[in-house]
Amino acid sequence: MEDAVSENAGAQAPLLVAIDGPAGSGKSSVSRAAAERLGFGILDTGAAYRALAWAALETGTDLDDPAAVEGLMNLWAYDITLQGEQRVTVGLVGASPIDVTPAIREHSVSGQVSRVSKHPAVRERLNAMFLDIVAGSGLPGVVIEGRDITTVVAPDAPVRILMTASPEIRATRRAGELPGMTHAQVLADIEARDAKDALVVDFLNPAPGVTLVDTSDLDFEQSVQAVIDIVRAVQGAAEKS
CATH class of the missing domain: 3.40.50.300 (P-loop containing nucleotide triphosphate hydrolases)
Structure with missing residues (x-):
């Protein structure tokens, strides 16, 4: 039993990458792509x-x-x-x-x-x-994405990212996923949801220790690379220490 406990204690814990963000920020698709390329x-x-x-x-x-x-x-x-x-x-x-x-x-x-x-x-x-x-x-690592991930679910994660984008950009992205809805309708829905979310969570200002990634002016590949770069920087710092 002691040997088993000792073995588990020495096991390398997965690197946890916590990603928050509002709908349309790209967090789900970007998180998945980044995880795949990192082998997470x-x-x-x-x-x-x-x-x-x-x-x-x-x-x-x-x-x-x-x-x-x-x-x-x-x-x-x-x-x-x-x-x-x-x-x-x-x-x-x-x-x-x-x-x-x-x-x-x-x-x-x-x-x-x-x-x-x-x-x-x-x-x-x-x-x-x-x-x-x-x-x-x-x-070796797991990217965990959703709501309140960086502040409530995994506030101690070595990598914490708040991924956001302007309401107009998010509406454009979401409109492509919601056939039958106009850009104006999707934008109104996003703004209403943002106002509701603002009562309980801040998707505009990252908490201390959380890195902000604004994807408003980034395409998909650039957004994925931004996440990978942040993870690699943390891995590199850990290896040096």
Whole structure:
């Protein structure tokens, strides 16, 4: 037993790269591309909230009842791939694990995610789960992206990045992903969401120790390289020390 503990203690922990940012900033696509080129894993935290909402809907759990949602978390098993094509699997007591990758992206689920994410205790448990996933990944590093990643989920990560862009640029990017909506409609939606987010999170000013990457004037490749450069700089500094 002592030998096992000693061996684990000496294992190299994955380098954690925490990336925050508003919708349309490019954080999801840029994070994934940067992770692949670095040989790291990518952890999409939003998928867990979607999967939990899906599980609540499937089991008839009251999404607005924090105790009920926490009870559901005692009965589920969550798994997500960190490399390659993303696959999300959910297991519930008494049932075989189910691949819910496409299901959690359906509109019927997306519209319910905020009902589970609003519970502080649920967020706390998922945040702990995210760190456990990273610690047990066996990878040299993991890029973890989502909301509140640099300040709440992984405030001690060696690399913390706030990726942002102007509302106009983000609207242009999002409009291409939302057929049927005009640029003006998407911009209005983004500005409304920014105003709501501003009540609880600051996507404009990085917290102390967080590096700001403004992608307004960067194309995709430049944005990916900016992240890689930041990671490499931290790795280089660590090697020297």
